[in-house]
Amino acid sequence: MNNRSTIHIELFLEPGCRGSSTVLNVVNTVAETLELDVQIWLRDRDAAEFMRRGVLICPATFIAGRLAFYGPITDEDIHAYLQKHKSNIFNTTGETV
16 A cells, blocks of 8 residues: 555553553554554653643544544454545545545
8 A cells, every 4th residue: 555545543542551552452453454554642752742632531543633432442443434434534536634
């Protein structure tokens, strides 16, 4: 997949949190399979970004700039979200929006 059509996933995580570790593992597995771009934000390191985005609960998962999930998720959740929102994630040229 080329960079024009790569979906960007952002994870807001709490170091030492079991739920955050689980979501990180799930997202990394899906991202590797689907060639998705993943950005990790850690509460202790990236507090300003947490505040700017209004993230209060970890883990939080944003897909294509939109809050998709709070809390634990499965790979099926991610696939279902991408399928349901594909018209909002990609514009008619195939670029992510």
